[in-house]
Structure formats: C-alpha cells, structure tokens
Amino acid sequence: MSPSLVFLAIAALAVFGFFLGRRRVLAMEGTRIRASIHSLPSYYGYYMALWCIVPAAAVMALWFVVEPTIIEGLVLSAMPESYRAMSANQLTLVMADIRNFAYGNAGTRTPDPAIADAVRNYHGLHETGAWIVSIVGACLGVAGFAIGFWRINPQMRARNRVERFAIVVMIIASTIAVLTTVGIVGSLVFESMRFFTKYPVFDFLFGTQWSPQTAIRADQVGSSGAFGFIPLFTGSLLITVIAMFVAVPIGLLSAIYMSDYASPRLRSVAKPVLEVLAGIPTVVYGFFAALTVAPFVRDAGSAMGLDVASESALAAGVVMGIMIVPFVSSLADDVIHAVPQSLRHGAYGLGSTKSETIRQVVLPAALPGIVAAVMLAISRAIGETMIVAMAAGLAANLTFNPFAAVTTVTVQIASLLVGDQEFDSPKTLSAFALGLVLFVITLCLNIIALAVVRKYREKYD
Amino acid sequence: MLATDTQTAAAPHAAHGKRVKMKATEVEVYYSEKRALNKINLDVREHEVTALIGPSGCGKSTFLRTMNRMNDVIDGCRMAGKILLDQQDIYDPNIDVVQLRARVGMVFQKPNPFPKSIYDNVAYGPRIHGLVRSREETDAVVQKSLERAGLWKEVKDRLHEGGTSLSGGQQQRLCIARAIAVDPEVILMDEPCSALDPIATAKIEELIDELRTNYTIVIVTHSMQQAARVSQRTAFFHLGDLVEVGDTAQIFTNPNDERTQGYITGRFG
Ligand SMILES: Nc1ncnc2c1ncn2[C@@H]1O[C@H](COP(=O)(O)OP(=O)(O)O)[C@@H](O)[C@H]1O
Ligand SMILES: [Mg+2]
Numbered sequence: 246m247s248p249s250l251v252f253l254a255i256a257a258l259a260v261f262g263f264f265l266g267r268r269r270v271l272a273m274e275g276t277r278i279r280a281s282i283h284s285l286p287s288y289y290g291y292y293m294a295l296w297c298i299v300p301a302a303a304v305m306a307l308w309f310v311v312e313p314t315i316i317e318g319l320v321l322s323a324m325p326e327s328y329r330a331m332s333a334n335q336l337t338l339v340m341a342d343i344r345n346f347a348y349g350n351a352g353t354r355t356p357d358p359a360i361a362d363a364v365r366n367y368h369g370l371h372e373t374g375a376w377i378v379s380i381v382g383a384c385l386g387v388a389g390f391a392i393g394f395w396r397i398n399p400q401m402r403a404r405n406r407v408e409r410f411a412i413v414v415m416i417i418a419s420t421i422a423v424l425t426t427v428g429i430v431g432s433l434v435f436e437s438m439r440f441f442t443k444y445p446v447f448d449f450l451f452g453t454q455w456s457p458q459t460a461i462r463a464d465q466v467g468s469s470g471a472f473g474f475i476p477l478f479t480g481s482l483l484i485t486v487i488a489m490f491v492a493v494p495i496g497l498l499s500a501i502y503m504s505d506y507a508s509p510r511l512r513s514v515a516k517p518v519l520e521v522l523a524g525i526p527t528v529v530y531g532f533f534a535a536l537t538v539a540p541f542v543r544d545a546g547s548a549m550g551l552d553v554a555s556e557s558a559l560a561a562g563v564v565m566g567i568m569i570v571p572f573v574s575s576l577a578d579d580v581i582h583a584v585p586q587s588l589r590h591g592a593y594g595l596g597s598t599k600s601e602t603i604r605q606v607v608l609p610a611a612l613p614g615i616v617a618a619v620m621l622a623i624s625r626a627i628g629e630t631m632i633v634a635m636a637a638g639l640a641a642n643l644t645f646n647p648f649a650a651v652t653t654v655t656v657q658i659a660s661l662l663v664g665d666q667e668f669d670s671p672k673t674l675s676a677f678a679l680g681l682v683l684f685v686i687t688l689c690l691n692i693i694a695l696a697v698v699r700k701y702r703e704k705y706d
Numbered sequence: 707m708l709a710t711d712t713q714t715a716a717a718p719h720a721a722h723g724k725r726v727k728m729k730a731t732e733v734e735v736y737y738s739e740k741r742a743l744n745k746i747n748l749d750v751r752e753h754e755v756t757a758l759i760g761p762s763g764c765g766k767s768t769f770l771r772t773m774n775r776m777n778d779v780i781d782g783c784r785m786a787g788k789i790l791l792d793q794q795d796i797y798d799p800n801i802d803v804v805q806l807r808a809r810v811g812m813v814f815q816k817p818n819p820f821p822k823s824i825y826d827n828v829a830y831g832p833r834i835h836g837l838v839r840s841r842e843e844t845d846a847v848v849q850k851s852l853e854r855a856g857l858w859k860e861v862k863d864r865l866h867e868g869g870t871s872l873s874g875g876q877q878q879r880l881c882i883a884r885a886i887a888v889d890p891e892v893i894l895m896d897e898p899c900s901a902l903d904p905i906a907t908a909k910i911e912e913l914i915d916e917l918r919t920n921y922t923i924v925i926v927t928h929s930m931q932q933a934a935r936v937s938q939r940t941a942f943f944h945l946g947d948l949v950e951v952g953d954t955a956q957i958f959t960n961p962n963d964e965r966t967q968g969y970i971t972g973r974f975g
Contacts, residue, residue: 509781587818591881593779594812595831595888596804605830610821 248305251379255386259298262390266293266397274399284404292403295410296393301385308378316370323366325359343367433684436677443671444472449678451475455641455652457661457672472675474682476643480651484562484633485626487647491566492622496573497615503574504581505603516578523571527631534564534636546648554638559647561637565629569622576621580614581607613698620694624687630655654683727752727892727922728773728810733787735768735777742768745787746948748941750892755914755923757933757954760943761969766926767815769943770894773924774810775803791892808835811885813895817877819869819884824861827869827880828852831888847887854920855883856913875906882913886921893917895925899932911936930970934958942966 267290274282317340321329328339339360345351346364356364397403441449452473499519503512539560546553553559584607592602608615630653638650639660661676728750735743743765750756750773758766768777775796777783789796796806808831819827828848829838838844848865852858857879861872869880878898885893895914899907914923914936927933933940934954941951942965950963961967 585818587814587816588820590776590779590812591814591818591820591884592830594774594776594807594814595834595884596807597834598804601834605834606820 248308248375248379248382251382251386252302252305255298255301255382258386258390259294262293262297262393263287263290266290266393269293269394269397270399270403273397282399283402284407288403288407289397289401291407292401293390293393293397295407296389296396297386298389299410300389301382304385305378305382308374312374312378316367316374319370320363320367324363328359347371430684433677433681436674437681439669440671440674440678443674444470448472449474449675450682453643455657457657457675470671472671472678474654474679476641477652477654477657477679478682479643479645480558480633480637480641481627481653481655483558483645483647483651484565484637484653485623487559487562488566488569488626489619489623491563492569492573492626493619495566496570496618496622497577499570500574500577500581501603501608504578505599505607516575519571519574522568523575525568527568527629528635530564530568531631531635534560534632538564539636542648551648553648554650556636556638556640556650557648558637558651561633561635562647564636565626565632568629568632569626572625573618573622576618577611577615580611580618583614584610613700616697617694620690620697624690627653627683627687627690628655630659634659654679658683724751724754726750727792728924729790730769730772731788731790733769733772733789734785735765735772736784736786737780738782742946743772744946748948748951750922750924751939752922753918753920754939755918755925755937756939756941757937758924758926758941758943759928759930759933759969760949762928764943765946766943767896769948770812770896770924770926773892773894774807774812776807776812778803804835808888809890810892810894811888811890813878813881813885813893813898815897816901817874817881819872819877819880822869823866824852824869824872824880825865828883828887831884835888837888851883851887852880854886854917855879856909856916857883873906875902875909878902878906878910879913882910882917886917890921892922892924895923897926897928900928907932930958942969944969 267286270282270286270289320343321336321340328336331339342351342356343360343363344367346356346360347367449472452471453475454471454473455476456471458470499515503515507515535556539556542557542560542563543553543555546557588606588610589602592606597605633653634656637652637656639652639656640650641652641657642649644651658676658679661672661679726749730746730748730750733743733746733748734741746769748756748769758769760766771777771780772785772789773796777785785797791806791810795801796810820830822830825848828851829844832838832844832847838847849858849862852861857876860876861880869877872880878901882893882898899910902910911932914925917923925933925936937954939951940954940957942949942957942961942963944965950957950961950966952962957966958970961970967973
C-alpha cells in the first residue's frame with residue numbers, strides 16, 4: 246500500500262465529505278425554515294472536508310520529514326559492531342552507500358555482506374514505515390470524516406470555524422516567509438562573523454586593496470589575500486551612477502509621454518513593448534555590453550584621444566541603465582497615471598498648458614512614487630551581476646574614471662564562489678561579508694524610499 | 707456670414723437691461739457618436755448667478771464645460787454651435803484656450819487643491835499667466851483672493867501648509883480663491899457643494915452671492931433649494947435639452963413646461 250495512494254483516497258473522501266456535509270446540514274434542517282442554519286451550507290461542506298484531510302495530511306507530512314532520520318538510525322544500530330564504532334563522517338558515507346544500493350544507483354559494484362544486510366534491512370523498514378503511515382493516515386482520514394459528520398448541526402458556526410482555519414493557514418504562510426528571511430540574514434551574519442575572526446573588520450570596511458587570492462597549500466607564495474571593500478564599493482557606486490544617468494531621464498520622459506501625451510492606442514502598444522524589454526535575461530544584455538557597447542566605447546574613446554580600457558565602467562553602466570529603463574518607466578507611468586484626473590482638470594481650468602500642468606502639478610504630485618521607483622531601480626542596479634561581470638571586468642581598481650575597468654560587489658561574490666571552494670577559507674567566507682554589506686546598503690535604500698513615500702503620501706488622498 | 711449672426715444674436719442688452727456676458731447658440735455636444743446636448747440656446751447675463759438644474763446625466767456638466775472649452779481635453783468629445791464671450795466666438799481658431807480659461811474660470815465638484823502650499827495654490831494661476839512680477843505683488847494677489855473667497859482669516863497664519871490639509875469646505879473655498887486669483891470675468895461652478903456638509907455649503911452659498919458683484923457666475927447644482935437661494939436665473943435641462951430658462955422665482959413658482967413642473971415638485975429626477 247503506498248502512502249500517496251492513501252492520500253489520494255483521503256482527498257477523494259474529503260471531496261465527498263464536502264458534498265455530504267452540505268447535504269447533511271440541509272437535511273437536518275428538514276422541514277424547518279432555511280434561515281435557521283447559521284452559515285451557508287457550503288461552509289458545513291468545507292468544515293467536514295477540512296476535518297477529513299487536515300489531520301491526516303499533517304501526520305503524513307510529518308512522517309516524511311522524520312522518516313529518513315528514524316530509518317537510518319535503526320539501520321545503523323542493527324549493523325555489526327565495527328561499523329557502529331566509526332566516526333560521524335564515515336557513517337555518513339556508509340549511509341550514502343546503503344542508500345545508493347537501495348535505490349540501485351551503485352552501478353555494478355557488489356556490496357560487502359554487512360552493507361547488503363543493511364540494504365535489506367533498509368528496504369524492510371522503509372516498507373513497514375510506509376504501511377504504518379498509510380494505516381495511520383487512513384484511520385485519521387476516516388476518523389476526521391466521522392468527527393466532522395457528527396459535529397455538523399445547523400446551530401454550529403461553520404463559517405467562523407472555516408474562516409478561522411483560513412487565518413491559521415495564512416499565518417503559517419507568512420511565518421514561513423518571515424523565518425526564511427530571518428534564516429538568510431542570520432546565516433549571512435553568522436558566516437560574516439567567521440570571516441571577521443580571520444580578517445579584521447576595520448581592514449575589510451576601509452581597506453583599499455582587494456585581491457582575494459590566498460594560498461591554498463602552505464608552500465605557495467605570494468598570495469596573502471587582501472579584502473579591502475572600498476574598491477568594490479566605488480565600482481558598484483560608479484556603475485550605478487552611470488546607469489542612473491541613463492535610466493532616470495529616459496525612463497521618466499517615456500513615462501510622461503506614455504501617460505499624458507500618447508494616444509490610448511499607442512500606449513496600449515508601447516507599454517507592453519517596454520515591459521518586454523524588462524523580460525530580456527540580463528545575460529543577453531551582458532553580451533550586448535561586452536561585444537557591442539564596450540568595443541564601441543573603446544573605439545570612440547581612442548578616436549577622441551582618450552585612454553579607454555576594453556572593459557569599461559561606462560559600457561557596463563550604460564547597458565545596465567538601458568536594462569533598468571523599463572523598470573523606471575513602468576513604475577513611474579503607473580504613479581503618474583494614478584495622479585487624479587481632477588488635478589489635471591483643475592490646472593487646465595486655470596489656463597495651464599499641458600507642459601505647465603505636467604511640470605507644476607502632475608510631477609510634484611507623483612514625486613513620492615517616482616522617488617520610490619528610482620530607489621528600487623538603484624537597488625536593482627546595485628544587485629545586478631551579469632552585465633558587469635561581462636562588460637566591466639574583474640579588476641578591482643579604486644577609481645572614478647568611467648573609462649577604466651572596475652568591478653562590483655556582486656561580481657566579486659559570484660567569482661569568489663564559482664568553482665570548487667573550501668568552505669572555511671577567508672576567500673569563501675569573504676563572500677558572505679560582501680553579501681552582508683550589500684544587504685545592508687540595499688536595505689537602507691529601501692527604508693529611505695519607504696520613508697520618502699510615507700512623508701509625502703499623506704499630502705495627497 | 708457669421709458676423710451678421712453674431713450681431714443680431716448678441717444684442718448687448720437683454721430684457722432686464724443687464725448685459726449678456728456669454729451666449730450659447732445651437733450648441734450640440736457629442737461623445738464619440740453619442741449626442742449629449744441638443745441645440746442649446748442660452749444667455750448668461752453679467753453679474754448674475756445662472757443656475758443649471760436637472761436630473762443626473764442630462765448634460766449640465768457637459769454644457770458648463772463647453773463654456774471654457776474644458777471639453778477639449780476629453781477624448782472623443784466634439785461640439786457644434788457657437789458660444790460667444792462678449793461677442794467673440796470662443797471656438798474661433800484664433801482664440802487661445804489658455805487666455806480663454808483665464809477669463810472663464812472653473813470650480814469643480816470635488817475640491818481639487820494642488821499638492822502645494824495654500825499660498826502656492828492661489829499664486830499658481832497668476833504666475834503661469836505672468837500677472838505678478840514680484841513677491842509683493844504675489845502676496846497682494848494671494849491675500850486679496852483669499853479675502854474674496856472668505857478664507858483669509860482662517861488661513862492667514864498657515865499659508866505655507868499644504869492645501870490638502872484643509873477641511874473639505876475650506877479646500878473648496880481655496881479652489882474658488884485660486885480661480886479668482888487670475889481675475890476671471892466668468893466663474894463656472896460644477897456642483898461646488900455636493901461634497902460638503904451643510905455648514906460649509908452655507909458659507910459657499912453666501913460667498914457666491916457676494917462674488918456676483920464682481921463676476922458673472924454659472925453654477926450647476928442638483929439641489930433646487932440651492933438654485934433658489936443663490937441664483938437670479940435658472941435653466942432646466944432634461945435629457946440633453948434645455949427645456950426652460952427664466953427668472954429663478956418664475957421657474958420655481960410658475961414654470962411653463964410640465965417637465966420643469968414635474969422636476970421641481972419631485973415627481974421625477
Ligand atoms: N467623458 C464622457 N465620455 C462619454 N460620455 C460622457 C462623458 N461625460 C458625460 N458623458 C455623457 O453625457 C451625458 C451628460 O453627462 P453630464 O454632462 O455629466 O450630466 P450631468 O452633469 O447633468 O449629470 C451623460 O449621458 C453622460 O453619460
Ligand atoms: Mg455633472
């Protein structure tokens with residue numbers, strides 16, 4: 246008997262319970278007037294279906310979470326003395342081996358007798374476990390069905406109970422979301438702490454030298470590793486500023502055009518097209534930056550007698566700006582469109598021209614939303630990796646020259662973790678520290694954006 | 707050929723000896739293909755309050771908007787006929803809409819102060835029309851307009867607070883001050899009190915009566931008591947037609963048309 250079949254059966258029973266519950270409450274009411282049923286009949290149906298499926302599903306889900314631990318414990322404790330004396334790491338390997346044999350992933354190797362026994366044991370336990378959970382699940386399903394059935398009566402407040410259950414489900418969902426965030430931040434902080442025990446915080450935050458190559462073997466020379474954050478920060482800042490110089494004017498002007506000048510037909514075409522631009526994968530923008538824009542910038546620069554690296558901050562920033570345009574224009578268009586029509590009419594009614602109306606009435610009213618859009622775009626630019634990796638290079642130069650090659654925080658995180666890494670070398674751990682700083686910066690930006698929006702929001706409806 | 711028409715139609719002095727300020731002739735308005743107004747002829751006399759009444763959807767707002775060409779900003783709206791302001795056709799291609807709207811101001815149904823300070827709300831119009839050159843002139847216009855709108859005493863210490871921080875009635879008087887600030891000749895008001903409580907409404911009605919000495923006012927209202935209280939002339943609209951126009955007292959006591967009779971006695975509407 247397989248647990249999944251049992252689960253399907255319980256689900257079917259729950260569906261049946263829904264119809265039965267609905268019928269039952271109506272039938273119980275019999276000849277009396279309908280209005281004396283507390284809730285709509287379908288709530289009694291939901292009530293019964295929930296009783297039927299929730300306890301059974303909860304127990305079965307719990308079983309699948311704890312099953313591997315329990316079975317592995319039992320299998321190991323049944324193995325010969327020599328195995329039980331092994332260290333935890335070795336045991337993990339043995340267990341992996343057993344699992345491979347059990348699921349036929351071990352190729353043509355023949356297991357040694359102790360392992361073969363363990364595999365049989367594993368199979369046996371697995372089967373027993375499946376039986377137990379199936380039976381328990383089925384019993385709970387039927388019991389729930391019966392409880393639901395007996396509890397239904399027209400005075401019962403089925404709607405309130407079903408809705409309370411819905412609230413519980415939502416609380417669980419939001420708890421999961423919050424806990425995930427807390428977990429991620431927690432692990433960032435924890436791993437960063439480990440990094441800072443190997444490398445001083447002060448040197449990290451204010452160091453001007455970034456060269457994360459460290460000696461892997463003791464006999465290697467030359468690479469002691471320097472983890473100064475400043476060059477990465479200035480790189481991110483430089484590219485973000487360039488991107489904003491491209492994205493904000495283009496995005497904002499196209500938003501104004503679309504919301505206030507374009508005919509509805511043009512708008513209905515142009516807006517989706519701009520949004521397609523937002524759907525292009527950043528890697529594609531990356532080639533474009535590396536293969537088209539960067540050489541163009543280099544050639545244009547040398548034609549003007551400037552010394553331009555073939556991977557330049559300018560190329561990456563411009564392409565990133567283009568990438569962000571739809572983001573700015575779409576958000577700004579929404580907020581500009583949301584400025585009440587009555588304000589525009591008020592301005593026209595006083596004899597404003599269209600551009601006066603937009604500059605002096607519409608834009609000020611939309612300003613908080615526009616600021617928020619720009620802030621979000623900045624967060625997006627700071628977090629972007631691919632374009633910079635492809636077009637601006639990996640050289641951590643401390644410079645504000647847009648024609649030089651620079652690198653950013655995110656690119657360094659990616660390059661630190663690409664390939665095989667030891668998980669406790671400073672090189673790997675520094676990625677967590679970078680991630681933490683990046684997180685703090687983006688968080689601050691978002692908080693500022695929210696504060697700006699709040700401060701001005703209250704002024705308009 | 708229009709000229710002869712104009713001269714006969716716009717005889718400067720109508721029966722009461724009061725000058726005709728605006729004159730609508732055979733005005734029709736279409737939204738896309740749907741006709742909203744049928745051949746409206748209406749005189750608006752100087753220094754009088756003309757009330758437009760009638761059931762919802764009969765075209766009062768539409769007609770009001772033709773008088774300062776606010777229908778121009780509505781997509782798909784088209785109009786035929788003629789509207790004269792002091793003998794001049796406001797739909798003439800040579801007319802600058804911006805200047806027209808400075809002469810014929812508008813106050814809307816829902817108070818719509820700009821998201822600026824009280825001061826800047828009032829100063830907005832004079833500034834865009836270049837009526838003020840210095841800070842002192844602006845201060846003077848702002849004060850005079852707020853005084854005329856009966857708001858000065860309430861806001862003189864908070865001129866630099868946001869216009870939206872005022873109460874609904876104050877906001878509507880701010881909008882009136884804003885319209886007055888460009889020194890218009892005619893003020894159009896579209897149900898200016900429908901979003902206000904009775905006390906704020908009473909204040910605005912009082913204000914309208916005072917404003918009559920300096921301006922010509924056309925007001926749309928759904929309240930017949932309001933029309934009776936503030937207006938000298940009343941026009942009754944029904945299903946896109948101008949059914950009847952006359953002195954307010956006569957319309958309310960002795961209407962000629964039975965549709966008017968039915969509406970004012972509450973039999974439909
Ligand atoms: N912007 C518009 N687009 C299309 N039809 C409109 C528009 N404004 C008004 N109408 C139509 O014109 C008619 C008159 O409307 P309106 O002038 O607002 O009436 P009132 O102000 O008397 O209630 C109504 O039938 C309305 O549906
Ligand atoms: Mg109306």
